[in-house]
Amino acid sequence: xxxxxxxxxxxxxxxxxxxxxxxxxxxxxxxxxxxxxxxxxxxxxxxxxxxxxxxxxxxxxxxxxxxxxxxxxxxxxxxxxxxxxxxxxxxxxxxxxxxxxxxxxxxxxxxxxxxxxxxxxxxxxxxxxxxxxxxxxxxxxxxxxxxxxxxxxxxxxxxxxxxxxxxxxxxxxxxxxxxxxxxxxxxxxxxxxxxxxxxxxxxxxxxxxxxxxxxxxxxxxxxxxxxxxxxxxxxxxxxxxxxxxxxxxxxxxxxxxxxxxxxxxxxxxxxxxxxxx
Amino acid sequence: xxxxxxxxxxxxxxxxxxxxxxxxxxxxxxxxxxxxxxxxxxxxxxxxxxxxxxxxxxxxxxxxxxxxxxxxxxxxxxxxxxxxxxxxxxxxxxxxxxxxxxxxxxxxxxxxxxxxxxxxxxxxxxxxxxxxxxxxxxxxxxxxxxxxxxxxxxxxxxxxxxxxxxxxxxxxxxxxxxxxxxxxxxxxxxxxxxxxxxxxxxxxxxxxxxxxxxxxxxxxxxxxxxxxxxxxxxxxxxxxxxxxxxxxxxxxxxxxxxxxxxxxxxxxxxxxxxxxxxxxxxxxxxxxxxxxxxxxxxxxxxxxxxxxxxxxxxxxxxxxxxxxxxxxxxxxxxxxxxxxxxxxxxxxxxxxxxxxxxxxxxxxxxxx
Numbered sequence: 178x179x180x181x182x183x184x185x186x187x188x189x190x191x192x193x194x195x196x197x198x199x200x201x202x203x204x205x206x207x208x209x210x211x212x213x214x215x216x217x218x219x220x221x222x223x224x225x226x227x228x229x230x231x232x233x234x235x236x237x238x239x240x241x242x243x244x245x246x247x248x249x250x251x252x253x254x255x256x257x258x259x260x261x262x263x264x265x266x267x268x269x270x271x272x273x274x275x276x277x278x279x280x281x282x283x284x285x286x287x288x289x290x291x292x293x294x295x296x297x298x299x300x301x302x303x304x305x306x307x308x309x310x311x312x313x314x315x316x317x318x319x320x321x322x323x324x325x326x327x328x329x330x331x332x333x334x335x336x337x338x339x340x341x342x343x344x345x346x347x348x349x350x351x352x353x354x355x356x357x358x359x360x361x362x363x364x365x366x367x368x369x370x371x372x373x374x375x376x377x378x379x380x381x382x383x384x385x386x387x388x389x390x391x392x393x394x395x396x397x398x399x400x401x402x403x404x405x406x407x408x409x410x411x412x413x414x415x416x417x418x419x420x421x422x423x424x425x426x427x428x429x430x431x432x433x434x435x436x437x438x439x440x441x442x443x444x445x446x447x448x449x450x451x452x453x454x
Numbered sequence: 455x456x457x458x459x460x461x462x463x464x465x466x467x468x469x470x471x472x473x474x475x476x477x478x479x480x481x482x483x484x485x486x487x488x489x490x491x492x493x494x495x496x497x498x499x500x501x502x503x504x505x506x507x508x509x510x511x512x513x514x515x516x517x518x519x520x521x522x523x524x525x526x527x528x529x530x531x532x533x534x535x536x537x538x539x540x541x542x543x544x545x546x547x548x549x550x551x552x553x554x555x556x557x558x559x560x561x562x563x564x565x566x567x568x569x570x571x572x573x574x575x576x577x578x579x580x581x582x583x584x585x586x587x588x589x590x591x592x593x594x595x596x597x598x599x600x601x602x603x604x605x606x607x608x609x610x611x612x613x614x615x616x617x618x619x620x621x622x623x624x625x626x627x628x629x630x631x632x633x634x635x636x637x638x639x640x641x642x643x644x645x646x647x648x649x650x651x652x653x654x655x656x657x658x659x660x661x662x663x664x665x666x667x668x669x670x671x672x673x674x675x676x677x678x679x680x681x682x683x684x685x686x687x688x689x690x691x692x693x694x695x696x697x698x699x700x701x702x703x704x705x706x707x708x709x710x711x712x713x714x715x716x717x718x719x720x721x722x723x724x725x726x727x728x729x730x731x732x733x734x735x736x737x738x739x740x741x742x743x744x745x746x747x748x749x750x751x752x753x754x755x756x757x758x759x760x761x762x763x764x765x766x767x768x769x770x771x772x773x774x775x776x777x778x779x780x781x782x783x784x785x786x787x788x789x790x791x792x793x794x795x796x797x798x799x800x801x802x803x804x805x806x807x808x809x810x811x812x813x814x815x816x817x818x819x820x821x822x
Contacts, residue, residue: 181688188694206572212756217730218729255507270554272664274582275573276576276577276581276582276583279577291719300742302729305585305586305741305742305761306585307569307573307585308569308572308573308576308583308585309567309571309573310812311570311571311572311573311574311577312573312574312576312577313577313578315543315574315578316577320539320540320671320672321539321570321672322672323539323566323569323570324566324570325491334676339566340566341476341537341566341567341677341679342476342481342565342566342655343476343679343680344677344678344679344680345677345678346536346674346675346676346677346679347675347676347678347680348672348673348674348675349672349673349675350671350672350673351672352673354672359735360728360729360731360735361734361735364731392551393586393804407599407601407602408601408602410582411580411581411582411630411632411633412582412583412615412628412629412630413628413629414582414626414627414628415595415599415614415621415627415628415629416626417619417624417626417627418625418627419624419625421783427774427784427785427787427788427789427790428787428788428789428790429779429784429790429792430790430791430792431779431791431792431793432792433796435793435794435797435801436801436805438791438793438801439791439798439801439802439805440805442773442789442791442802443802443805443806444788446771446773446789448738448750448771448773448787448806449806449809451691451692451716451749451750452715452716452717452806452809452810452813452814453717
């Protein structure tokens, strides 16, 4: 029998970009009004974590950092079959950049306990940096496999395929390891019936919920508040500027039949000239 | 006594570019970063340096000099043949520790290598890192916020790391002047390399490589590159790109058909449809995808968010098809068609095909 693994998966709640809710007329986002969702990239990380448990045995813990509503995505993770969730939530974390975030997560991960594999999404859709995973690995002193599109565990070693420009690398890493999962990995399976049923029970019973989802703060995990939030962040957004309208004189074609519209545009744009080399 | 108006300038460190090679092939993004780095270091009045790691690097080193580096640190070691997070990280950390003053700025490519390595370096030195910048500059900054009194002051020569901000039609200028190196990554295709000049001279500085046993916890068994395979988005003359407006993955069949009308064409996509799994990542155009500048860019059902725009706005001719007349893409396309993709695109294919077959008939006739 293979050793049961302690598997962590890091997830984040992000604003739903597909929804127009919370979109201000000037193009900025009102995060309080915006719809919330599980970061799409994290779905692949969840799948990787659950797959590892299914193949090799173990326990999956989903860890998140965010304001209290982020508990929703831990519930979602539970529905998919994750065993328990931990949410780091603390006002002092506001305005954390990636370095401060990685520090806070580092303290949370070590507080939760021993682990063999940590899975993260490749990046988030709201920050787009892909930095927190590797920064957390650095804090934990771990090897890392980013852009991982497939893997198996053999003799306590991870054999992985990592995407590179124009191809891929085959890597072998010792455990423990941190893996960021590419979106060419398998998509997340449907919610499990058992998981969904359990979450239904938890929604009715606050006491029971606490057994599965624990909310922690900086003091509990032993994080130094000075190293979190605005104070602990080496970068700031100093200025934002509107993006000028390049071109700005788009000639619009509308209102006619598709045939007329297309011939109008083909003539105006001289697109036909590009049909031959 | 307050710190207000206190001018803070740090000792003048170099601008360091970390070069990238895959299987001994220098990656173009390094030359682009040297172009950007040259501009920054000239403005700062400091040196432009470059670190290259690998094995048998003579040719690459020469190239780095001709593209503008004042000094090249060469870490040549058989263990560095392939990029590995822990070994490369060790070399960079050791090099930075060995410098009398840290680099003012440190730049990497926003590639699978740079995005793997840069955050490790930034976290180790607890310094700021901005990903996927579309512009870089240096200039002054006055920090007034008293949240952390130790940060207040006027900083003369900060790195301006400029990138689009999330989901908003805004560009954000991100700064981290409190600690050097100030780090940033940029996507391939965003910066412009200098013209190579073989008369350029530079100091070549060999770097001591001391890899520790724990750095071998991660090994590379094999590197497989399928050069020539896959799509050539950045080399295409015509790109037909599809977005969320296609409704489903099937919509990309139509994109393929339209692209097939043109020689040297490729299919691109917005980021959202890649997230949804409609099309693989290699097709993605934009801030977190590829930066392209084709002769023609036909955007179908793409709203034109800033993240997409920064990846394609330099295309010579942009034609946008969208049913939403208020879509931002109509603010910067050259020609906009308001309508249903599934009516417009098939019609466009039909008309283009008929022109083509006319031409073929002419050619056949003229050869007789």
